[in-house]
Amino acid sequence: MDILIVAAGKGRGTEEQALAERWIGRAAGLGRAHGIGTVDIREADDRLPAKTPAREAKRLVTDRLLRLANPTQNAGPAPLCVPLDSSGQVLSSEVLAARLEGLRDRGTGKLAFLIGASNGLALEHVPAPPLVLSFGAATWPHLLVRAMLAEQIYRALTILAGHPYHRDA
Helix, strand or coil: CEEEEEEECCCCCCHHHHHHHHHHHHHHHHHHHHCCCCEEEEEECCCCCCCCCHHHHHHHHHHHHHHHHCCCCCCCCCCEEEEEEEEEEECCHHHHHHHHHHHHHCCCCEEEEEECECCECCHHHCCCCCCCEECCCCCCCHHHHHHHHHHHHHHHHHHHHCCCCCCCC
């Protein structure tokens, strides 16, 4: 199973992006031994005309993210998409690891986590998400969410590997 983080906005050159890329690199190295092919991040342009209504902006950005998650629409099955949204489920690291393991074991080829722009995602446009994930009720900067998600993916893989990085409290 390949894992992809598809995020709105530009992060290149920022400290937060460097942090996300560090966790992605660690996850990619550990994942190969545990049925995870690649772990990567892609960025979608979130720029829109200034007077775009919020609802339309959410739809446009969500559509861009979905296209980036599946750029070759006719080459194999579409990825399973997991949007991040404050209305989603807050999962412990152990439960996230178990969810990833279950998806991998059921033969999911590609899993794409979607991080929207500042006004969120149009969840009704995301096809049959197996999960809507939340990092809690707080509002987080989008670049920081990338790093947090990358770390949680790495942590989930360490849990599956029995690696000591994740320790029970």
